Amino acid sequence: MEEKKSNGLAVASLVLGIVAIVFSFIGLSIPFGLIIGIVGIILGVMAKKKNPCGMATAGLVLSIIGTVLCAIVFIACAACIGAIGSAASLA
Amino acid sequence: MLPTFNIFGYEIASYGFIIFLGIIIGSVVSVQYFSKFYDIKKEDIIYSILYGIIGLGIGAKLLYILTNIPFLIENYDKLDLWETLLQMFKGGFVFYGGLIGGIIGIFIYSKQFKISFKNLLLILVPVIPLVHSIGRIGCLCAGCCYGMEYHGFGAIIFHNSNLAPNGIPLFPMQIVEAFCLFIIFIILLVTYKRFLGTYKTVGLYCILYSIVRFTLEFFRGDLIRGIYFSLSTSQWISIVIFIIGIAIFIYEHKKTKDNVKKKEFKN
Secondary structure: OHHHHHHHHHHHHHHHHHHHHHHOOOHHHHHHHHHHHHHHHHHHHHHHHHOOOHHHHHHHHHHHHHHHHHHHHHOOOOOOOOHHHHHHHHO | OOOEEEEOOEEEEHHHHHHHHHHHHHHHHHHHOHHHHOOOOHHHHHHHHHHHHHHHHHHHHHHHHHHHHHHHHHOOOOOOHHHHHHHHHHOOOOHHHHHHHHHHHHHHHHHHOOOOHHHHHHHHHHHHHHHHHHHHHHHHHHOOOOEOEOOOOOOEEEOOOOOOOEOOEEOOHHHHHHHHHHHHHHHHHHHOOOOOOOOHHHHHHHHHHHHHHHHHHHHEOOOOOOEEOOEEHHHHHHHHHHHHHHHHHHHHHHHHHHHHHHHHHHO
């Protein structure tokens, strides 16, 4: 039963990882890809800890790749403010 | 300076890319060096780093939103809601929020999989200034976290930045902070063995970084930041972090003294 549950987590992580990677290439869906990738990472870690199978590893790795791709494309600026200020000045 | 660059026609944000590089370097250093001193599996360190990064992102973003609430309320009529939401998601993180969020992320991991939180923290804390230092170079590329107007040695002039004022010589805030953070990392590295098994490394980091941040905040030029009683949000948090650092040292000192007394009593 426990193995089945962790397999489910591994499959979910794999699917979310793939979706995150696909989303990282489609402009408007990148923010969603970031969130999906993060969920994929958490599920991947849980699956790896419960039953370290190949699918869990693949799910975790793909989720990390998807999240990183989304993050480095999307997160343009930074550890500070400015962004809202520029939005305000544009409006 | 260089907010984005192209790889195979794919536009990459320098800030995100450099932060990513910093996290990779920090993870390698913690797994290869700092993990040697504690009995924790390397995979657990990597997973806890992942949890920590997630916590860091959420914490940094939440504090950013919190510090901007007064600005949002004030300019509610002028702002385009959708554009503002997108900009809020896209840019703007507050480091202290990230630090607290990251520690919460590591705490959740340690509780979820029953691993010593103390050991995880002691392995990961020394690399925080290293990652942060590299991240500040990302700030320089993005043109954010810039300094005040300054005409002395090492002044930086941005020419086509969307965030920093263009054509005005500015204090090299990002470079100075990156340098200070690297020095903090070296100090933590040198004192690591002496403070082994105690929270003193965490305390020392809290004290050193809060002093650096509190001082450098006076030279910041990005004005749209929360100011309360003539100090910025980060300066107020710096004061709290400094007190926490001192409290950690006092606690550890007392603990060591008690242990010595107990040993003497037994003998």
